[in-house]
Amino acid sequence: MKTLFQYNWQVRDDWFSWCETVPEGDLLKSRGAGVGGILKTLFHIVAVEYSWICDITGRPDLDDDFEAHASLERVVSLSRTLHPVVGDFVLNWTDSRHQEKVTVYHPRTGQQETFREGEILDHIIAHEIHHIGQLSVWARELGREPVTANLIRRGIYN
Amino acid sequence: MKTLFQYNWQVRDDWFSWCETVPEGDLLKSRGAGVGGILKTLFHIVAVEYSWICDITGRPDLDDDFEAHASLERVVSLSRTLHPVVGDFVLNWTDSRHQEKVTVYHPRTGQQETFREGEILDHIIAHEIHHIGQLSVWARELGREPVTANLIRRGIYN
Numbered sequence: 081m082k083t084l085f086q087y088n089w090q091v092r093d094d095w096f097s098w099c100e101t102v103p104e105g106d107l108l109k110s111r112g113a114g115v116g117g118i119l120k121t122l123f124h125i126v127a128v129e130y131s132w133i134c135d136i137t138g139r140p141d142l143d144d145d146f147e148a149h150a151s152l153e154r155v156v157s158l159s160r161t162l163h164p165v166v167g168d169f170v171l172n173w174t175d176s177r178h179q180e181k182v183t184v185y186h187p188r189t190g191q192q193e194t195f196r197e198g199e200i201l202d203h204i205i206a207h208e209i210h211h212i213g214q215l216s217v218w219a220r221e222l223g224r225e226p227v228t229a230n231l232i233r234r235g236i237y238n
Numbered sequence: 239m240k241t242l243f244q245y246n247w248q249v250r251d252d253w254f255s256w257c258e259t260v261p262e263g264d265l266l267k268s269r270g271a272g273v274g275g276i277l278k279t280l281f282h283i284v285a286v287e288y289s290w291i292c293d294i295t296g297r298p299d300l301d302d303d304f305e306a307h308a309s310l311e312r313v314v315s316l317s318r319t320l321h322p323v324v325g326d327f328v329l330n331w332t333d334s335r336h337q338e339k340v341t342v343y344h345p346r347t348g349q350q351e352t353f354r355e356g357e358i359l360d361h362i363i364a365h366e367i368h369h370i371g372q373l374s375v376w377a378r379e380l381g382r383e384p385v386t387a388n389l390i391r392r393g394i395y396n
Contacts, residue, residue, distance in 0.1 A: 081239065083360050113378035114371075196395050202241050203389040209364050210387040213272075213371020220271035229368040231361040237354050 081201060085170045087231050088208045089163070094227040095122060095215060096156050106222055107152060114214040119155055120146050121215055125208045126159045132200050133166050135184050173201065239359060243328045245389050246366040247321070252385040253280060253373060254314050264380055265310060272372040277313055278304050279373060283366045284317045290358050291327050293342050331359065 099107055099118070107119040115124045123146045134141040142162075149155050178198035185192050195203075212229065219226035257265055257276070265277040273282045281304045292299040300320075307313050336356035343350050353361075367387075374384035 083356070084242075084364065087360070087364060113375040113384075195390055198241070199390055199395040202245070206242065206245060206367050206387065206389045209367040210371040210374070213368040214375050216368070217271040217372050217375040226271075229364065231364045232353055232357055237357040 081205070082171060082173075083231075083236055084205045084209075085201075086236050087234065088205065088212075089167075090234060090236065091212055091227060091229065092122070092125065092159065092208070095212065096152070096159070098219070098224075098227050099152050102222065102224065104152060108150060111218055113217075114211060118215055118218055119150065119152060121211050123149050123155045123158070125211050126155065126162060128207055129166055129204050130162045132204050133169050136182050136197055136200060137169060139165070170201070173197075239363070240329060240331075241389075241394055242363045242367075243359075244394050245392065246363065246370075247325075248392060248394065249370055249385060249387065250280070250283065250317065250366070253370065254310070254317070256377070256382075256385050257310050260380065260382065262310060266308060269376055271375075272369060276373055276376055277308065277310060279369050281307050281313045281316070283369055284313065284320060286365055287324055287362050288320045290362050291324050294340050294355055294358060295327060297323070328359070331355075 099122070102118075104119075107117070109117055111117050115121055127142055127144070131141050133139070144158075149158055175198075178196065180197040181194050182197055182200060183192055183194045209229075212227075216226035216229065257280070260276075262277075265275070267275055269275050273279055285300060285302070289299050291297070302316075307316055333356075336354065338355040339352050340355055340358060341350055341352045370385075370387065374387065377384035
């Protein structure tokens with residue numbers, strides 16, 4: 081499980097580097113799938129990961145939306161600022177917490193939902209990989225090679 | 239880890255059902271990213287998953303290419319035929335095998351590479367989720383709602 085998080089963090093950083101080579105207009109351009117654009121997807125990945133960790137740990141969540149971070153520099157900065165909290169939680173997590181219950185309150189609907197910690201962590205992993213798959217299609221639309229999605233040969237395992 | 243495989247198998251089946259509602263021409267249409275099309279992606283996911291399990295277990299791999307399976311019915315049939323082998327391996331796998339070495343021979347280059355079983359299983363998981371992310375963009379291009387990528391609320395955890 082931790083390997084898949086490390087994979088995601090490495091791939092995300094590779095996409096941030098990739099973004100440096102692309103005009104910001106292309107990163108901000110509205111696209112008709114997923115959350116609607118390249119940079120918005122990267123912001124969404126960062127915000128959703130952090131939000132779930134806040135749900136588990138009881139931290140206050142971010143109160144920001146994409147408009148406050150609509151530049152590559154700000155999304156990268158947000159990712160790096162939040163990463164120590166996320167990394168510390170994930171890398172210290174143990175399987176014994178798998179079935180721990182987490183109750184999430186949805187302010188808009190007034191409803192509560194209960195999940196398991198293991199389920200949430202698996203969801204965060206799948207969420208990021210899925211959205212990165214969307215970026216790979218948009219990269220080709222821009223005539224560019226996407227970041228490799230291979231987990232093997234990344235040096236995560238030694 | 240097993241949950242992420244179960245997630246992938248459930249999402250794949252949801253995409254097979256989704257494909258039934260789409261004209262086969264759209265499924266076969268060549269698209270400029272990933273492996274090049276919707277049905278080809280689903281074939282690729284099935285074939286790559288099986289191929290890695292063959293590498294680990296020493297089974298002979300499939301000797302088929304997409305042209306032999308270029309219909310929804312044949313890709314679904316291939317997935318269902320191979321699934322018992324894959325499912326049996328994955329669901330009986332234990333963490334004690336994580337560091338077991340697997341040597342893979344590449345006939346084209348004559349080279350060998352050595353991986354760990356845990357690394358290969360994580361790679362298979364990420365590989366499928368990544369490609370499914372691409373399908374979600376192509377679904378929107380066809381004006382259709384993609385299959386949900388949510389892992390939570392799928393009933394995988396009880």
